[in-house]
Amino acid sequence: MKLTAIKISMFLVLSVLLVTLLEAGEKTPQTTATPYQIVDGKVDQKTYIGWRVFHSACHGCHGEDATGTSVAPNLVERISDMQAKDFVETVLERYRIVMPSAEMRGDDSTALRQAFVEQVLKHERGELVMPTWRMDPNVKPHVMDIYGYLKARADGALGTGRPERIRK
Numbered sequence: 572m573k574l575t576a577i578k579i580s581m582f583l584v585l586s587v588l589l590v591t592l593l594e595a596g597e598k599t600p601q602t603t604a605t606p607y608q609i610v611d612g613k614v615d616q617k618t619y620i621g622w623r624v625f626h627s628a629c630h631g632c633h634g635e636d637a638t639g640t641s642v643a644p645n646l647v648e649r650i651s652d653m654q655a656k657d658f659v660e661t662v663l664e665r666y667r668i669v670m671p672s673a674e675m676r677g678d679d680s681t682a683l684r685q686a687f688v689e690q691v692l693k694h695e696r697g698e699l700v701m702p703t704w705r706m707d708p709n710v711k712p713h714v715m716d717i718y719g720y721l722k723a724r725a726d727g728a729l730g731t732g733r734p735e736r737i738r739k
Contacts, residue, residue, distance in 0.1 A: 633646050
């Protein structure tokens with residue numbers, strides 16, 4: 572009787588583990604399909620949204636066409652071999668700017684701005700440390716759209732400038 576209870580417990584644990592793994596797999600961005608659609612030089616809605624979000628949040632540092640600046644790297648080159656899951660992790664989690672605590676900075680807003688600038692200018696492995704976008708409601712929901720736009724640029728399927736949308 573005790574052996575049967577152990578078998579049932581093990582079965583339940585393995586079942587929960589399998590379901591958890593399957594659910595996690597469903598949430599992982601798919602990388603086998605092209606993350607963009609371009610027809611006659613026009614882009615699908617998601618790629619267009621990716622372009623718009625990139626230009627509202629990222630182009631100030633990474634350049635108007637994602638080709639880099641003296642402040643931030645060329646994303647067209649970097650994303651050419653990057654998997655979607657790695658891009659999502661990098662944009663949403665990898666980079667962080669750590670603000671000093673209230674005790675460390677006092678109540679002086681000038682000190683706070685100075686601490687922020689020092690963090691931004693700090694280099695990590697030769698790369699600019701940028702903020703995480705995990706909590707940004709304008710970027711987080713569209714991180715895969717940004718990936719599609721940048722991947723289209725990296726693949727040479729999309730040129731520079733504002734893309735035209737496919738009209739249905």
